[in-house]
Amino acid sequence: MRAALQSQGLDGFIQPRNDEFLGEYVPDSAARLAWLTGFTGSAGLAIVLPDQAAVFSDGRYTLQLESQTDGAIWQRLHITETPPETWLKTRGHRGQIGYDPWLMSANTITKFTDAGLTMVPIANPIDKFWNDRPAPPSAQATPHPIECAGESATAKRQRIATTIGDDGADAVLLTDPHAIAWLLNLRGADLPHTPIALCFALLRRDASAILFIDPAKIPPETRAQLGQSVSIVPREAMAETLATLRGKRIRLDPATAPIRLTQMLGDAGAITVSGDDPCVLPRALKNPVEQSGARAAHIRDGAAMCRFLAWFDLTAPTGSLTELAAAAALRAYRAAAPAFRAESFNPISGAGEHGAIIHYSADEASNRAIHPNEVYLIDSGAQYPDGTTDITRTLWTGPATPPDLITDRFTRVLAGHIALASAIFPADTTGPQLDALARAPLWQAGLDFDHGTGHGVGSYLSVHEGPVSFHKRAKPIPLAPGMILSDEPGYYEPGAFGIRLENLLLVTEAPLTTKKPFLAFETLTLAPFDRRLINPTLLTPQAITWLNTYHARILQEISPLVDEQTQTWLKTACAAI
Structure with missing residues (x-):
């Protein structure tokens, strides 16, 4: 270099x-x-x-x-x-x-x-x-059916085109494949865990569009869904196409678009109008069909997760498991569902000190045995056509009673998780304003964690999606009904253990009769927290009520979907505190 x-x-x-x-x-x-x-x-x-x-x-x-x-x-x-x-x-x-x-x-x-x-x-x-550089992905782009999308691509294009016109632009150059996937009801397989086709697109104010992608990646059924108002242009011809935009006002997001496209538009004589990607916020606001799909996906995922947890609880104390073997077992439980498409990210399967590596990824070199009587963290998720899941559970491998230090840290993380999940807040509240709720129980002991509390999640798209998040430095964008975010506070003791507890939350209208609208959260994820690691004396009565109600819901909704052995385990795991 x-x-x-x-x-x-x-x-x-x-x-x-x-x-x-x-x-x-x-x-x-x-x-x-x-x-x-x-x-x-x-x-x-x-x-x-x-x-x-x-x-x-x-x-x-x-x-x-x-x-x-x-x-x-x-x-x-x-x-x-x-x-x-x-x-x-x-x-x-x-x-x-x-x-x-x-x-x-x-x-x-x-x-x-x-x-x-x-x-x-x-x-x-x-x-x-880079002599042994892999070939670029060549998977075909596929239609995302209206039964899962809840809105046609034509309606979406018309809706976004209206915002382009209101902005005074002639077109918007879209550079985020996730935005294009949402806009055109398009999915793909160019990335291992995120079902997108890597491409650019130009949407005009008349709702017609150009999709910059290798035409070989567009099979007939995808071409038919895109319709005659969407043209296909190879990415190699993108500069030539942009050269036809002289004098046109083209909206481009300077925060998310490569500067090379700004340079190309300038060379073409186009007028670049700085503005956010107009698909980002509409994509985050899941419509009723997407919300129902998310609930169905989480019930399906909850059944797989509970089968895994029951199996892990029985197997881990033997000392026969490794990090990779546990992650593979969870994937197998998920893959048993016909709707399973892929994991939504590479699982974080960390035992003992590896759990303190926040985004640890086990491989053959680092893979270690999961020992009895230690903390094990598993952060994983799945892609289904009707929804994307993301869940983290921290488990005690037994059979001994966990140390007081670990139960203290675990319960503080759980208390923060519950505080955020049970929050009721005004409709103009932003993610940074709620972030402190999940940290407060740790702050009381002089503790904290060095990552955001939660991120947005897509609908059969990326497990990490903007524009909202629970983070001290996040953009102050108000939460709104239909958004799905993670709730995942944690605590990490380098060289010893890591704790993180994550559910996905759907923003809903709060059941309050007030002059000003208030919002609340519906918990989508359905899997119990490890009761052995909970110190009830550190939880408020309200938090205990929330936890018992949540576990009772899991028992009711998941038990009919799992085998008898898992049902028996769930009765103990979901017992009231």
């Missing part, structure tokens, strides 16, 4: 984790950061200078950075505590820093230029010497 930069007269290069779609997940063919550094987390960035190099990520990956990167080569830095542009500035660099314009947004580039850095767009040098 340094030789390549020197030959171009550059003083450094920035390599982000993402691909040209600037999303969280990338195909193997775009995993440049992992190739360069060894770090495989879903968020990060590396900077290579002539005399030093640094790799950045957030609090979820602090321990993973240490285990996957060479400390003799890479400085490992917290991207929030030490922003990359600040790190570069403090090094006194005023030379030219190269970047791949397909991999960074206009907003990101502005952060570096505002820090006094000279940014130079170049072809990515990694592509020249």
